[in-house]
Amino acid sequence: xxxxxxxxxxxxxxxxxxxxxxxxxxxxxxxxxxxxxxxxxxxxxxxxxxxxxxxxxxxxxxxxxxxxxxxxxxxxxxxxxxxxxxxxxxxxxxxxxxxxxxxxxxxxxxxxxxxxxxxxxxxxxxxxxxxxxxxxxxxxxxxxxxxxxxxxxxxxxxxxxxxxxxxxxxxxxxxxxxxxxxxxxxxxxxxxxxxxxxxxxxxxxxxxxxxxxxxxxxxxxxxxxxxxxxxxxxxxxxxxxxxxxxxxxxxxxxxxxxxxxxxxxxxxxxxxxxxxxxxxxxxxxxxxxxxxxxxxxxxxxxxxxxxxxxxxxxxxxxxxxxxxxxxxxxxxxxxxxxxxxxxxxxxxxxxxxxxxxxxxxxxxxxxxxxxxxxxxxxxxxxxxxxxxxxxxxxxxxxxxxxxxxxxxxxxxxxxxxxxxxxxxxxxxxxxxxxxxxxxxxxxxxxxxxxxxxxxxxxxxxxxxxxxxxxxxxxxxxxxxxxxxxxxxxxxxxxxxxxxxxxxxxxxxxxxxxxxxxxxxxxxxxxxxxxxxxx
Numbered sequence: 126x127x128x129x130x131x132x133x134x135x136x137x138x139x140x141x142x143x144x145x146x147x148x149x150x151x152x153x154x155x156x157x158x159x160x161x162x163x164x165x166x167x168x169x170x171x172x173x174x175x176x177x178x179x180x181x182x183x184x185x186x187x188x189x190x191x192x193x194x195x196x197x198x199x200x201x202x203x204x205x206x207x208x209x210x211x212x213x214x215x216x217x218x219x220x221x222x223x224x225x226x227x228x229x230x231x232x233x234x235x236x237x238x239x240x241x242x243x244x245x246x247x248x249x250x251x252x253x254x255x256x257x258x259x260x261x262x263x264x265x266x267x268x269x270x271x272x273x274x275x276x277x278x279x280x281x282x283x284x285x286x287x288x289x290x291x292x293x294x295x296x297x298x299x300x301x302x303x304x305x306x307x308x309x310x311x312x313x314x315x316x317x318x319x320x321x322x323x324x325x326x327x328x329x330x331x332x333x334x335x336x337x338x339x340x341x342x343x344x345x346x347x348x349x350x351x352x353x354x355x356x357x358x359x360x361x362x363x364x365x366x367x368x369x370x371x372x373x374x375x376x377x378x379x380x381x382x383x384x385x386x387x388x389x390x391x392x393x394x395x396x397x398x399x400x401x402x403x404x405x406x407x408x409x410x411x412x413x414x415x416x417x418x419x420x421x422x423x424x425x426x427x428x429x430x431x432x433x434x435x436x437x438x439x440x441x442x443x444x445x446x447x448x449x450x451x452x453x454x455x456x457x458x459x460x461x462x463x464x465x466x467x468x469x470x471x472x473x474x475x476x477x478x479x480x481x482x483x484x485x486x487x488x489x490x491x492x493x494x495x496x497x498x499x500x501x502x503x504x505x506x507x508x509x510x511x512x513x514x515x516x517x518x519x520x521x522x523x524x525x526x527x528x529x530x531x532x533x534x535x536x537x538x539x540x541x542x543x544x545x546x547x548x549x550x551x552x553x554x555x556x557x558x559x560x561x562x563x564x565x566x567x568x569x570x571x572x573x574x575x576x577x578x579x580x581x582x583x584x585x586x587x588x589x590x591x592x593x594x595x596x597x598x599x600x601x602x603x604x605x606x607x608x609x610x611x612x613x614x615x616x617x618x619x620x621x622x623x624x625x626x627x628x629x630x631x632x633x634x635x636x637x638x639x640x641x642x643x644x645x646x647x648x649x650x651x652x653x654x655x656x657x658x659x
Contacts, residue, residue, distance in 0.1 A: 127172035127188055127233075127334045128290075132297060134328025136163045136196055138223070144306075144319035152221070155202060163196045163223065165326050169231060186235040192249060194227035196322070201259070204315075213312045217260035224265065225303065225322055227253035227273055240343075241283045243293075249275040255305055257320055267315055273303040273322075279330060291334050299326045340364060342377060349380055354391050358384035389418040396430050405434045409464035416467075431466060438466075442476050451483045478508035486518060494522045494529075566625045581619030581635060601646070605653045610634070610646065617646070 138161040143152060154160065172190030201220035204210060210219055229251025237243040253273045256265035281295030303322035308315070345360035361377045361384065368374065392415035399408035408430065416427055438461055445454035458476055485500035501515045526546065546564045550557050599613050617634035624630050632648040647655035 126174065127169065127190065127332055130167075130169040130172065130190075130330060130332035132165070132167040132169075132328040132330045134165045134297070134326055136165045136301060136322070136326035137161055137324055138163060139321060139324050142223075142321045142324075143317055144321075145316045146318050147316060150316045152202070153205065155221075160200050160202055161198075162200070163198050163225075163322075165328060166195045167328065168193045169332075172231070172233060186233070186237075188233040188235060190231055190233070192227075192229040192231050192251070194225065194229065194251070194253070196227075197224040198222045208316065209314050212260070212264070212266055212314065215260075215264075217262055217264065219258045219260060219266065219314070221257060221317075222259040223255065223257055223320060223322075224259070225253050225255045227251045227303075229273070229275075242280065243283070244278070244280045247277040247279070247299075249273070249277070253303055253305075253322075255303075255320060255322070257308065257317055258315065267308050267310060267317065269305040269308050269320070271303065271305050273301070275299050275301045275303075281330065281332065283334070289335060293330070293332045293334055295330045295332075297328045297330050299328070300324075301326055341367065342371075342373070345377070345380070349384060352391065354384040354387040358388065389415040389420050389423060393423055393426055393430070396427075400430060400433055403437075405437055406460075406464060409434055409466060413465055434464075434466060435469060435472070439472070442479075446476075446479055446483065449483065451480055451487075455480050474507040478504040478511055481507065482511055482514065485515070489518055489522060489525075492525055492529075494525050497522055566627070566629075581621070601644070601653070601656055603653055603656065607632075607634075607648060607651045607653075610653065 137158060140156050140161065142161065143155065145151070169190050169192040172188035174186045175189050176187045201222050204219055204221060211217055212219065229249045231247055231249045233245045233247040235243055235245045251273045252270070254270050255268065257267040259265045277297050277299035279295055279297030281293035283291045283293045285291050301322060301324055304319070305322070306319045308318055308320070341360045341364035345357045345364060348354075348357035348360060358381055361381045365371070365374055365377050365381075371377070392411040396408040396411040396415070399405070399411065412427055412430055412434075415423060438457075441457060442454055445451075445457065454476070458473065458480065462473060481500045481504035485497045485504060488494075488500060489497035497518070501518060504511050505515060550561075550564070601610070614636055617636050619635035620632065622630060622632040630648075630650050632651075634646040634648070636644045636646070638644050642659045645657040645659065646653055647657070
């Protein structure tokens with residue numbers, strides 16, 4: 126919609142603009158062009174695209190509006206001496222100075238070449254009132270009315286394109302058709318009978334316009350021409366959704382199909398751009414989308430770009446693992462799986478095995494044998510070829526379990542030592558050959574000591590042999606020596622010992638401290654390691 130359109134220019138009357146009542150009458154000097162120049166001012170208001178209410182289209186605009194025109198001569202032509210010089214009843218000097226005032230209705234046909242430039246063809250039909258004479262004091266004489274026609278061609282450049290309200294600056298050339306005959310002249314003021322305003326006018330124009338912004342269809346066409354087929358397709362689809370009955374819908378559908386056919390090529394190019402920018406996630410997304418089309422001519426290009434992403438992935442993972450940044454390597458591996466790179470399952474398993482191997486090694490260094498074995502097992506599941514690297518760690522873990530067992534024995538915790546050896550064997554059956562003998566020794570030693578304790582208890586019961594009562598204030602504690610206990614409690618009523626192949630000595634002493642039962646004392650290398658009451 127054009128809110129207003131202001132035009133300012135000049136109109137040159139033809140040299141035969143004046144007609145007289147006699148062929149012998151002339152107006153000397155009027156053939157000079159500057160005397161025939163009229164200043165031309167026009168204003169068009171509220172020009173609206175009414176046909177668009179019936180048929181929605183954006184190819185051309187048909188704007189209908191109202192106009193006002195004011196044309197006047199700035200030159201006052203003196204009248205010949207033989208012509209009447211004054212109006213009747215007045216002493217005013219008359220001059221030839223044509224003026225035209227017009228109201229019209231206009232119809233414009235607009236075509237927008239670009240977001241900032243449009244041209245138009247305008248037709249005007251109006252009713253005009255003219256005068257030929259004027260006086261210095263102001264009154265005008267020799268008037269006439271009539272209908273006018275005109276056709277104009279113009280071009281405008283819009284400022285602030287894209288905004289809701291835009292101003293336009295341009296130029297317009299107009300052919301004006303306005304012929305006024307038979308001036309009513311009851312007082313015979315002038316021999317002039319006709320005045321012809323038909324001529325060319327040229328104007329500079331300024332207007333305020335709303336609308337004219339690119340539609341989704343306009344944007345889509347520009348995107349299509351620029352090669353952005355992805356965005357063009359989306360905009361064409363939006364255009365059809367918003368204008369399902371648009372007369373150019375068929376072309377939009379055709380361009381959607383053309384865009385869809387070109388999208389895989391664009392996606393391959395975009396993938397290369399993102400690879401160059403080291404945004405491999407975006408690159409992989411475009412390659413995956415392009416691969417769906419299965420264009421034979423793109424197969425090699427897509428494969429080459431996948432290979433570049435894979436090379437980057439391998440280099441990054443190797444760097445992270447080399448610098449023991451296992452957490453970052455694991456996160457990268459999780460992220461890369463979401464890119465759906467083809468034919469890389471084996472590579473992923475290889476790096477998962479490396480991550481599990483590194484975690485197993487870390488837990489082994491911190492003597493968390495169970496966690497270490499768990500990660501080594503996962504590493505072997507992903508890559509059995511790692512067994513040669515894991516076997517030395519397995520031996521270290523076995524040695525660690527045995528060391529823990531010996532340490533537990535040293536700390537008088539025979540039961541924990543036995544559990545450690547059993548757990549090591551259960552987690553890694555292949556170390557049974559190493560742990561079998563220590564396990565059997567501990568089991569046999571404890572079983573033998575308990576068996577002998579039972580026999581001696583029975584014997585002591587028969588013989589009614591009693592040990593001295595437990596002294597008041599004395600408490601047995603793990604870690605006491607045999608000498609400390611013997612000095613307070615005396616000799617036990619039962620005593621049994623066992624020497625193992627690894628030069629360990631286990632002993633069982635039994636005291637009957639009171640009538641409630643017997644107290645069994647277990648020693649390892651003469652140190653009290655366990656107390657049991659029966």
